Amino acid sequence: MPDYSILVVEDEHTLRRLLEYRLGKQYDVRTASNGEEALERIAEKIPDLIISDIMMPKMDGFALQSAVQKNKETSAIPFIFLTAKADEQSRLKGMRTGVDDYITKPFDIEQLLSRVNRLLERTKVFQEQLDAKIGQDFSRRLLPKNLPDVNNYRILFHNNPREHGGGDLFDWMEAAPGTYIFTIGDVMGKGLQAKFYAFSFLGYVRSTIHAMLRSTHSPAELMNRVNQVLMDDPPMEETFASLLLVKWEPEKNLITYANAGHCRPVLVGPDGCKVVEYSDMILGLDPHAEFKDTELQLPDNTAFMAYTDGLSEQVMVTGDMAGEGGIMKAASKAFAELDPIDSLLKNILLQSKVPEFGDDILVFWLQRKGLDWFAPFPEKVDHQ
Amino acid sequence: MQVTTMTFSVEPCNQDTVIVRIGKALDFRNAAEFKSTCQTQVRSGARNFILDFSETGILDSTGLGSIFSLYRQVSPLEGQVVFASVSRPVQVVVQLTRTYKVFRQFPSVDAAKDALV
Numbered sequence: 001m002p003d004y005s006i007l008v009v010e011d012e013h014t015l016r017r018l019l020e021y022r023l024g025k026q027y028d029v030r031t032a033s034n035g036e037e038a039l040e041r042i043a044e045k046i047p048d049l050i051i052s053d054i055m056m057p058k059m060d061g062f063a064l065q066s067a068v069q070k071n072k073e074t075s076a077i078p079f080i081f082l083t084a085k086a087d088e089q090s091r092l093k094g095m096r097t098g099v100d101d102y103i104t105k106p107f108d109i110e111q112l113l114s115r116v117n118r119l120l121e122r123t124k125v126f127q128e129q130l131d132a133k134i135g136q137d138f139s140r141r142l143l144p145k146n147l148p149d150v151n152n153y154r155i156l157f158h159n160n161p162r163e164h165g166g167g168d169l170f171d172w173m174e175a176a177p178g179t180y181i182f183t184i185g186d187v188m189g190k191g192l193q194a195k196f197y198a199f200s201f202l203g204y205v206r207s208t209i210h211a212m213l214r215s216t217h218s219p220a221e222l223m224n225r226v227n228q229v230l231m232d233d234p235p236m237e238e239t240f241a242s243l244l245l246v247k248w249e250p251e252k253n254l255i256t257y258a259n260a261g262h263c264r265p266v267l268v269g270p271d272g273c274k275v276v277e278y279s280d281m282i283l284g285l286d287p288h289a290e291f292k293d294t295e296l297q298l299p300d301n302t303a304f305m306a307y308t309d310g311l312s313e314q315v316m317v318t319g320d321m322a323g324e325g326g327i328m329k330a331a332s333k334a335f336a337e338l339d340p341i342d343s344l345l346k347n348i349l350l351q352s353k354v355p356e357f358g359d360d361i362l363v364f365w366l367q368r369k370g371l372d373w374f375a376p377f378p379e380k381v382d383h384q
Numbered sequence: 385m386q387v388t389t390m391t392f393s394v395e396p397c398n399q400d401t402v403i404v405r406i407g408k409a410l411d412f413r414n415a416a417e418f419k420s421t422c423q424t425q426v427r428s429g430a431r432n433f434i435l436d437f438s439e440t441g442i443l444d445s446t447g448l449g450s451i452f453s454l455y456r457q458v459s460p461l462e463g464q465v466v467f468a469s470v471s472r473p474v475q476v477v478v479q480l481t482r483t484y485k486v487f488r489q490f491p492s493v494d495a496a497k498d499a500l501v
Contacts, residue, residue: 166445188449190412240452242481261481281482285452289485309445309480323476 003028004120005045009038009052009064010082019051022109023116035059039067042074049120051080051112065099078119082107131192136161138195142169142202148180150250154303156365158341160357166190167198167241168308168360171206175213178251181222183209184364185243185262186308197239204229204236205243219245219258223283223291227260230284240284244306246366253368255296255304260289263312266328268335269302273328276304301370303340305331310359316351326351341365392421400463401432401500403493406440410447418447422454431463434496438469443477455486464488468496 005028010016016031023029030047032038034056041047050068054061061081068074081102101115139161147155159170167187175181183205187198208225216222222245230236242262248255257265261282267274276296281289298304307327314322322330330347337343341363349355392414395403402425410418422433433454437443455465466488470478478484490496 186445188445188452190446194446237456238453240449261483263480279480279482281485282452285455285483286486313444321473321476 004048005030006116007032007038007041007047007050009033009035009050009056009061011053011056015053018109019112022113023051026113027116035061035064035067038064042068046074047077048123049078049080049116051082051116053082055084062093078123080112080115080119135192135195138192138199142171142195142198144170144172148172148174152369153250154365154367154369156339156341156363156367158345158361158363160361161195162310162357162360166308166310166360167194167201168310168362169198169202169205170362170364171202173206173209175209175217175247178249179217180248180250181209181217181219182246182248182306182364182366183243184246184306184308184362185241187239187241198241201230201236201239201241204233217247218293219247219256220291220293223258223260223280227283227289227291228287231287236284240282242282242309246304246306248366253298255298255366256293257296258291258293260291263307263309264324265304265306266324266331267296267298267302268305268328268331268340269299270335272332275324275328298366298368300368303335303365303367305366306364308360308362310357310361311348311363313359314348314357315353317353319353322348322351340367392418394421394425396430397432397434397497398501400430401434401497402430403434403436403468403497405436406443408439409442410440410450411442411444412446415446415450419450419453422450423457426454426457431458431461432500433458433463433465434468434490434493434500435465436468436493437471437474438493440471440474443474445477448477448481448483451487452483464500466490466496466500468493 006023008016008019008023008029008031010019011033016033020029020031030041032041036059052061052064065079068077068079078100081099082105083102084105100119103112143159147157157170167189169185171183173181187194187201189197205226208229209222212222212225223243226243230239243260244257244262244265246255246257259279261279264279265276267276278292278294280291312321312323312327316322316326326348330344333347334340334343344363345361392407393405397403451465458465468490469492470489490499
């Protein structure tokens with residue numbers, strides 16, 4: 001049960017205590033005995049819902065409701081009036097001023113509880129819809145609109161952001177003619193907050209890379225700088241991210257990467273997989289962390305595959321997470337398929353406890369084509 | 385409005401060292417609560433944290449992030465965050481993120497206590 005906070009405003013002591021007791025079983029309840037006190041409570045912490053009597057000394061319910069509505073921060077808080085049964089005038093006035101509900105005294109506590117529930121539920125649904133909308137917008141912006149198109153290479157990318165997923169990010173740029181830099185990362189956390197951090201973090205990464213390109217193309221040097229930014233800049237204090245920076249020079253079939261605590265990439269070929277092992281510490285934790293470049297000569301007919309932890313943390317039928325082992329097994333099987341990423345994901349889902357992914361999924365596939373790679377697709381022609 | 389159902393038990397060792405029992409999981413569901421539990425401890429003077437992972441089967445990236453926040457809070461105060469009785473799933477995460485360079489590991493809470501207190 002979410003920890004909703006409710007403010008009860010009632011001058012009559014017994015009733016106030018009763019409401020505090022009954023609502024307190026489900027919610028975090030605070031009380032006030034008149035409108036003035038209520039505004040003080042609200043200033044301390046904004047409640048998720050207000051239940052208020054109308055007739056009270058000092059400041060009555062109408063004055064409170066109007067003060068709450070005037071304040072932008074509080075104007076959307078659901079408001080329930082408690083009115084005396086006979087007081088039809090107040091009820092009508094309450095309806096006019098935009099009160100969400102009213103309960104006539106003496107009231108049935110169960111009825112009050114169910115109305116409170118319903119109002120909070122509605123607010124929650126509304127909030128979730130809004131979050132989902134903003135989240136989708138962030139996710140879209142965190143994705144590339146196109147991919148490099150280079151002879152003799154096949155580049156694939158798949159991303160499936162979930163509403164409650166994390167802060168996966170992917171980006172690429174052509175640093176110089178024939179030199180590309182790919183950015184694959186994951187900002188820690190879940191939901192909208194993580195997506196927002198990922199979005200701002202990607203901005204940092206992009207501007208850092210752009211600013212440094214004139215002096216270096218070394219992923220490790222870029223990584224050092226990004227880590228410094230995360231460590232030194234107060235707004236980024238709570239941001240931790242794993243990041244894989246990959247420099248790719250297709251003419252030389254050369255990959256140079258620096259890995260800051262990100263899921264280790266895999267080389268996939270016709271004979272199976274191999275982990276690209278070397279990596280350094282995750283970003284944002286240690287100001288003295290050092291990052292190292294590692295070079296890889298990409299063999300013929302081999303793919304360099306990178307992914308985020310949504311894939312490795314997928315829970316399998318065994319109850320364990322897929323991990324590197326599970327991913328490599330699925331990738332080996334998928335290698336020869338027309339759409340290897342799609343096939344890889346299907347293979348993993350087949351082994352999953354629940355047949356859908358629980359988190360964001362991001363897979364990047366950079367494949368050097370084989371010598372026998374001719375259109376339409378390498379097919380066995382033995383029998384001809 | 386985070387769903388919070390689990391609580392973390394905290395056991396003081398001495399003035400500036402506490403043991404936090406992580407329990408079965410530290411993940412997106414209870415990371416906020418872990419953070420606030422630790423913050424309360426830091427405010428009342430704790431600097432060194434022994435995290436007991438003996439029962440922990442799940443540590444996801446949000447959970448790990450909350451440990452990182454703690455580390456960034458106490459390291460300027462000369463504090464430490466150490467891991468005790470690290471289970472296999474936790475070990476995997478620590479390996480992947482290469483954070484064993486920052487969080488010292490001990491085979492048991494007692495061993496960690498001996499080293500810190």
